[in-house]
Amino acid sequence: MDSSIISALAALAGAITGGLTSVLASWLTQHAQARAQWRAQDKLRRQELYKEFIEAASKCYINALQYDKADIPALVELYVRVGRMRILSSPKVVENAEFVARRIIDTYLEPNKNFLEDLPRRIRVAARTILNSVPVRECSYLPSPASPENPISTHPKEVSRPLNREYRILR
Numbered sequence: 001m002d003s004s005i006i007s008a009l010a011a012l013a014g015a016i017t018g019g020l021t022s023v024l025a026s027w028l029t030q031h032a033q034a035r036a037q038w039r040a041q042d043k044l045r046r047q048e049l050y051k052e053f054i055e056a057a058s059k060c061y062i063n064a065l066q067y068d069k070a071d072i073p074a075l076v077e078l079y080v081r082v083g084r085m086r087i088l089s090s091p092k093v094v095e096n097a098e099f100v101a102r103r104i105i106d107t108y109l110e111p112n113k114n115f116l117e118d119l120p121r122r123i124r125v126a127a128r129t130i131l132n133s134v135p136v137r138e139c140s141y142l143p144s145p146a147s148p149e150n151p152i153s154t155h156p157k158e159v160s161r162p163l164n165r166e167y168r169i170l171r
Contacts, residue, residue, distance in 0.1 A: 046088050053081040057100050064107035078104070 056078045063071045082097045089097075 042088075049081065049084055049088060053078070053085065053097060056081055057104065060104045061107060064104050068108065070105075070108050075101075075104070 056074065060071065060074050060078050063074060078101055082094070082101055085094050085097050
């Protein structure tokens with residue numbers, strides 16, 4: 001074979017290889033960019049769905065606290081969001097969304113609650129939880145021992161019984 005033919009074939013093979021490499025690299029780059037864009041759009045779509053679900057669930061829950069009769073259109077809207085979550089979200093997210101929806105339905109079956117009437121009880125429960133869960137030695141402020149003006153001692157060394165039936169300090 002002639003050496004000029006061999007060098008022409010080598011040059012042609014090099015050009016084809018370079019061209020294919022360039023095309024393949026370009027295709028892979030575009031594919032990666034399209035995939036990243038699809039993932040970003042999917043994430044935004046799920047975030048928007050979660051936002052809509054939280055808004056719908058909040059409206060339904062407030063309605064359930066105030067009224068005995070269910071707001072059927074709002075509940076349908078809520079379950080539409082749960083159905084969309086079944087398509088776009090993980091099973092754990094769907095399970096939690098269904099739990100919230102069931103909790104709202106259960107709230108309709110309970111007696112009506114006025115948030116302002118229920119607020120003092122919620123504050124008492126929160127205060128009791130905090131007081132019972134924080135040991136005295138972790139408190140940054142400790143009241144002074146009993147004095148003639150304040151006969152009830154709350155000093156940790158002198159407290160061996162609950163202060164009253166709702167609050168107690170742990171040692």
